[in-house]
Amino acid sequence: MKVLKFGGTSVANASNINLVKNIVANTTTDSLVVVVSALGGVTDLLLNAAYLASRQSEGYKSVLKEIEDRHLDTVKDLININAQSKVLSKVKSELNTLETLLEGAYLIGEITPKLSDKIVSYGELLSAYIIGEYFAQEGLDSGHVDSRKLIITDDSNEKATVNFKLTNANCKNHFAASTHKIVVMGGFIASSEKGNSTTLGRGGSDYTAAIVAAALDAEVLEIYTDVSGMYTANPKLVKQAKAIPHISYEEAMELSHFGAKVLYPPTIQPVLSKGISIHIKNTFRPENTGTLITKNKNEKGKTVRGITHVGKMALLSLEGPGMVGIPGISKRFFEVLSQHGISVVFITQASSEHSICVGISEADIEHAVEIVNAAFEVEIERNKIKPAIAETGLAIIALVGDNMKKHQGLSGKMFSTLGRNNVNIRAIAQGASERNISAVINEGDVKKALNALHEEFFEENVKQLNLFVMGVGNVGSKFLEQVRQQHAYLKEKLRLNIRVIGISNSRTMAFDEGGISLDEWESRLAQGEKADKARFFGTVQKLNYRNSIFVDNTASDEVASTYHSYLGNSISVVTCNKIACSSEFDNYQQLKDLARTYNAPFLFETNVGAGLPIIDTLKNLIASGDKVLKIQAVLSGSLNFVFNNFNDKTTFHDIVKRAQEEGYTEPDPKIDLSGIDVMRKILILARESGNRLEIGDIKNIPFLPEESLNTDNNEDFFASLIKYEDRFQEMYAKAAEADSKLKYVAQYENGEASVGLQQIPKGHDFYNLEGSDNIVLFYTQRYPDQPMIIKGAGAGAEVTASGIFADIIRIGNF
Ligand code: ADP
Numbered sequence: 001m002k003v004l005k006f007g008g009t010s011v012a013n014a015s016n017i018n019l020v021k022n023i024v025a026n027t028t029t030d031s032l033v034v035v036v037s038a039l040g041g042v043t044d045l046l047l048n049a050a051y052l053a054s055r056q057s058e059g060y061k062s063v064l065k066e067i068e069d070r071h072l073d074t075v076k077d078l079i080n081i082n083a084q085s086k087v088l089s090k091v092k093s094e095l096n097t098l099e100t101l102l103e104g105a106y107l108i109g110e111i112t113p114k115l116s117d118k119i120v121s122y123g124e125l126l127s128a129y130i131i132g133e134y135f136a137q138e139g140l141d142s143g144h145v146d147s148r149k150l151i152i153t154d155d156s157n158e159k160a161t162v163n164f165k166l167t168n169a170n171c172k173n174h175f176a177a178s179t180h181k182i183v184v185m186g187g188f189i190a191s192s193e194k195g196n197s198t199t200l201g202r203g204g205s206d207y208t209a210a211i212v213a214a215a216l217d218a219e220v221l222e223i224y225t226d227v228s229g230m231y232t233a234n235p236k237l238v239k240q241a242k243a244i245p246h247i248s249y250e251e252a253m254e255l256s257h258f259g260a261k262v263l264y265p266p267t268i269q270p271v272l273s274k275g276i277s278i279h280i281k282n283t284f285r286p287e288n289t290g291t292l293i294t295k296n297k298n299e300k301g302k303t304v305r306g307i308t309h310v311g312k313m314a315l316l317s318l319e320g321p322g323m324v325g326i327p328g329i330s331k332r333f334f335e336v337l338s339q340h341g342i343s344v345v346f347i348t349q350a351s352s353e354h355s356i357c358v359g360i361s362e363a364d365i366e367h368a369v370e371i372v373n374a375a376f377e378v379e380i381e382r383n384k385i386k387p388a389i390a391e392t393g394l395a396i397i398a399l400v401g402d403n404m405k406k407h408q409g410l411s412g413k414m415f416s417t418l419g420r421n422n423v424n425i426r427a428i429a430q431g432a433s434e435r436n437i438s439a440v441i442n443e444g445d446v447k448k449a450l451n452a453l454h455e456e457f458f459e460e461n462v463k464q465l466n467l468f469v470m471g472v473g474n475v476g477s478k479f480l481e482q483v484r485q486q487h488a489y490l491k492e493k494l495r496l497n498i499r500v501i502g503i504s505n506s507r508t509m510a511f512d513e514g515g516i517s518l519d520e521w522e523s524r525l526a527q528g529e530k531a532d533k534a535r536f537f538g539t540v541q542k543l544n545y546r547n548s549i550f551v552d553n554t555a556s557d558e559v560a561s562t563y564h565s566y567l568g569n570s571i572s573v574v575t576c577n578k579i580a581c582s583s584e585f586d587n588y589q590q591l592k593d594l595a596r597t598y599n600a601p602f603l604f605e606t607n608v609g610a611g612l613p614i615i616d617t618l619k620n621l622i623a624s625g626d627k628v629l630k631i632q633a634v635l636s637g638s639l640n641f642v643f644n645n646f647n648d649k650t651t652f653h654d655i656v657k658r659a660q661e662e663g664y665t666e667p668d669p670k671i672d673l674s675g676i677d678v679m680r681k682i683l684i685l686a687r688e689s690g691n692r693l694e695i696g697d698i699k700n701i702p703f704l705p706e707e708s709l710n711t712d713n714n715e716d717f718f719a720s721l722i723k724y725e726d727r728f729q730e731m732y733a734k735a736a737e738a739d740s741k742l743k744y745v746a747q748y749e750n751g752e753a754s755v756g757l758q759q760i761p762k763g764h765d766f767y768n769l770e771g772s773d774n775i776v777l778f779y780t781q782r783y784p785d786q787p788m789i790i791k792g793a794g795a796g797a798e799v800t801a802s803g804i805f806a807d808i809i810r811i812g813n814f
């Protein structure tokens, strides 16, 4: 004997019911009971119709119509035309009674729990009847029983208590006398001894199946649903969640109590006491193994088995000086809640006696405040206790596992993961069984918290990085291309899953919660909404993804001014934009402080030397206790190009023009030639070496004539270069005479920084610098005479993009 239960989605329509039939037909056993839910969504529709009727809203009629259509369509699709009229007339007659009940509620303008149970029972009554008829038509040896004849409860409604003595006897007698191999019955519904319809609570069909399985000593209880078992986390919220192959009764119970809806919590008890295993399987993928729930079936060594959450929670606290040392306060507090049927889901223990704080369902909170205030009226009047405080919009998240108690450090890991992801923890509790550690957090953080914890405990370090990319010009588009190419490699080798969730240029912006396909980002962006920096940030914040990274590939000061908001919300920032780090020292310092406080890296390796690891190397030197004595560097690819090509056979004007045309300078070449760009770079290196410097502190001895510097457009600028050609030739000749080359050098020593053109003699490290290469010499306490040298291509979109990429990987490995 086996008991199979099929949930709402599994029987939602004719084609799903056909899959159910195949599973039943292929089940090998001597006899079997098939417990079914109402057609998916019908219970909600029935409750909604009842509610509308009770509010005297005509709207109930259209809901009823939808219920009717669902059932009549299913019959027409399933039952052969010649047998349809019998089944249709039975279904219609039940629907007529349902209509009468709803009409009654509408006329009176009220609905009692008793009437509500009666109305809602039609869902399972109808589904079981239709499915039973269909099975018989398809040649299965199948009959049908009204569950209300078997499952007997007390007289309470909406979640009645089962009378096991009567129920077990009824089941035994009925099935002993049954002439069919297969019996179909509705879950969830029952009746009181007096014969009134009752129900077992939402999701209660699982429970019905367990009750029948225990009563009949079934060999197994198979629960078929729309997912392949009990997962490490709700698969609808955590994409990476996996089905747990084996789990103990206790773990399954804990997971379901804390929100794993796949199993209705009371289901375990009846089968546990008989030692009957539960097998959760997927109706739509019956070949999948699913989850087997048995005694002590914990896989060796596994500590955390699942992560769950319960939403719509509230905290209720009572506090005041009058609570200290007065016995019986908590007793009265809990008593009054229990007398009013309010269940306490969560208790936090405060170390002082000053306060009691409990987690209850949000639906109960108003009532709870009222009754607690009434119960402590006298103390509140005398100012010994403050009126009860309610906090709503909360959720509980819980880690569950039998072996958790044997391991230290799990809660530390849990809370540091949440902290790192900026999830505020309102309260903490560890179940006495130590099978569960739970925390109260804001409901809006649930998805992020579940995913972050799942990554930490189950994904063997496959870390998801969620990028929000602003600026898709030269550098930005190269960067996206590199991410696209490396995606598979990074996932496999570095266990990093990089997703681009949002992109923006100055015109439009686009988001995709599942990640934008990098094959089509251009068209997605083109079809995006109007760009807006504040709304871009708002969306990043609202999506609230773990490991969010804002990537700035622009040169905009407006974008740089948004970094505070990102870092202050634990969102990392990676940028090639030099503006923020070369702005006022206080601003730079504030960004670094925010990064530290909110655990969100702020990385800008590409601000100096594009992709060359200059800043990172400097950081490592300092972190390991070294001290910078002097920095000498050639940091401008553009100026290097100009002075490498300029000689007595060319003109300075032509070379600058060529540099501009070939993309080696900014569109306005004066930004490079005036030295401002190099000033920013040496400023950043000086700051990263631990010095408080402003841009105005940097000496800049310009080599351009005053007049060239004062031009305000490119035309005048180039004209002035022609005018002063002699002066440039003179500079060249002097250097050549001294067997030297001209290089634009940045220098930092003893707290002072300068930039300017220098004659570099043969033999010097800078002498042979080619093309647009950069070079940095770090003279430190550990490298006093022979400096540490970093040299290579220091400009260009490709290498800058790869530098940004490297920063992102650094965050991934953080
Ligand atoms: P049925 O109608 O078959 O009884 P339910 O909707 O009651 O199905 O339960 C299945 C759903 O439970 C899944 O679709 C999933 O969204 C949800 N769920 C929540 N937590 C878990 C979990 N840990 N494992 C599997 N499913 C879960």
Ligand code: ASP
Pocket (backbone or CB within 6 Å): 007, 008, 037, 038, 043, 044, 123, 187, 188, 201, 202, 203, 204, 205, 206
């Ligand atoms: N149909 C009921 C509900 O939706 C019972 C169940 O499906 O388990 O709650």
Ligand code: MG
Pocket (backbone or CB within 6 Å): 007, 203, 206, 261, 262, 263, 264
């Ligand atoms: Mg269910």
